[in-house]
Amino acid sequence: MRRQIVAFDPEDPGSPSITVFCRSLGISRPSFYNVRRRFVVEGNAALNPRSRAPKRAARVYDEVMVQSVLEARAELREAGVGRGRALDLAQVCR
Numbered sequence: 001m002r003r004q005i006v007a008f009d010p011e012d013p014g015s016p017s018i019t020v021f022c023r024s025l026g027i028s029r030p031s032f033y034n035v036r037r038r039f040v041v042e043g044n045a046a047l048n049p050r051s052r053a054p055k056r057a058a059r060v061y062d063e064v065m066v067q068s069v070l071e072a073r074a075e076l077r078e079a080g081v082g083r084g085r086a087l088d089l090a091q092v093c094r
Helices: 003-009 018-025 029-047 063-079
Strands: none
Touching: 003 029, 018 029
């Protein structure tokens, strides 16, 4: 679809308007212009989809929390509780 957007020439005789073209692709006009702008700036790299992964971790835990979790895991391992079973963590983390 990005290649179609880049190849589309609205000034070509007989070509549909940008609105009709976008409607036929099922995209919005701002999306059309975003792809065109990215192509001007980035070249062919703009035709590849960008990663949707977060740029940074959603949560960063402090050292106290990490140690608490590791201790709770060690206690569970010693108690012989498997990872797949539901636990009552209130009993473990008294």
